[in-house]
Amino acid sequence: MANRQALEQLAEWIKGSSYTVLLTGAGLSTESGIPDFRSQNGLWKNYDPAYVSSIDALEDHYDLFHEFYSLRLQDVETCFPHQGYEVLSRLQELNLIHAIATQNVDGFHLRSGGRNVHELHGSLSKIYCHTCHKEHSAAAFKEGTACSCGGKLRPSIVLFGELLPEQVWQQAITAIEQSNLVIVIGTSLQVYPVNQLPSMTKGKKVLINQEPTAMDHLFDLSIYSSAKDSLVEIEDLIIR
Structure with missing residues (x-):
C-alpha cells in the first residue's frame, strides 16, 4: 500500500477509534535535531551503548558517563519539539489520542503540551544523587558538582541494568490493554x-518509521516515512 493510501487508512482508524495509544521512540525526535542511537550514523557510533549508559559506567567511569550525558542535556536544551509533536498535542485536545508511552527521555511530548504521557525510560530534565536521591539542577550536573553526601549526580533515566519504573510501566500496559488502536512511531522495537x-x-x-523493523509482521499497517511529515498529513486528512 502506498504511503498516501496508508495515511488515509490510518486517519480513518483514528477517527473511528475510542481509545488510541501512541508508543514513540528516538525516530520521532531526530527531526528536531536530537541524535539517534541505533542508526548507522547515530550517536552510539562513537560510544558503546551497552556500557556508557550503564550502572557500571556511572560507578566506575564517571568521567565518560558525565561527558556523554552532558552532551545529551545540551541537545535537549538547544533543540525544540517539531511540528509533528504539535500535531499530536492537537489530536489529544480533540480526544483522538488518549495516552502516550514513550521511550524518549527528551521530554518533548510534555514540552509540546502532551497529556497522559508515560515516560518509560525517565527524563533528562530531572537530576538526582545516585546515592541519597536528593534532587539537583541540570547546571550542577553539567558543572560536575558532587552531592553534599559525596554521591554522583545522574539524570533520572533508566540505565542499562536498571528496571523500568514500575508505576509508569503498569500505567502504559493498562493504556495499551484498553486500546483499540496503537500507533508506534519512530522506534526499531529492539x-x-x-x-x-x-x-x-x-x-x-500501526507502525510509522523511516525503515522496516524486525517486528513489522505484527502490524496491520506499516508506513515508512518521516514521522513529522506523516503526522502533518494525517492531521490534514482528519480535519479537512
Missing part, C-alpha cells in the same frame, strides 16, 4: 521489554 507493548492490544497496530 529494546525489551518496551517492544512487547504493541502485542498487548487487541486492537489494530
Whole structure:
C-alpha cells in the first residue's frame, strides 16, 4: 500500500477509534535535531551503548558517563519539539489520542503540551544523587558538582541494568490493554521489554518509521516515512 493510501487508512482508524495509544521512540525526535542511537550514523557510533549508559559506567567511569550525558542535556536544551509533536498535542485536545508511552527521555511530548504521557525510560530534565536521591539542577550536573553526601549526580533515566519504573510501566500496559488502536512511531522495537507493548492490544497496530523493523509482521499497517511529515498529513486528512 502506498504511503498516501496508508495515511488515509490510518486517519480513518483514528477517527473511528475510542481509545488510541501512541508508543514513540528516538525516530520521532531526530527531526528536531536530537541524535539517534541505533542508526548507522547515530550517536552510539562513537560510544558503546551497552556500557556508557550503564550502572557500571556511572560507578566506575564517571568521567565518560558525565561527558556523554552532558552532551545529551545540551541537545535537549538547544533543540525544540517539531511540528509533528504539535500535531499530536492537537489530536489529544480533540480526544483522538488518549495516552502516550514513550521511550524518549527528551521530554518533548510534555514540552509540546502532551497529556497522559508515560515516560518509560525517565527524563533528562530531572537530576538526582545516585546515592541519597536528593534532587539537583541540570547546571550542577553539567558543572560536575558532587552531592553534599559525596554521591554522583545522574539524570533520572533508566540505565542499562536498571528496571523500568514500575508505576509508569503498569500505567502504559493498562493504556495499551484498553486500546483499540496503537500507533508506534519512530522506534526499531529492539529494546525489551518496551517492544512487547504493541502485542498487548487487541486492537489494530500501526507502525510509522523511516525503515522496516524486525517486528513489522505484527502490524496491520506499516508506513515508512518521516514521522513529522506523516503526522502533518494525517492531521490534514482528519480535519479537512
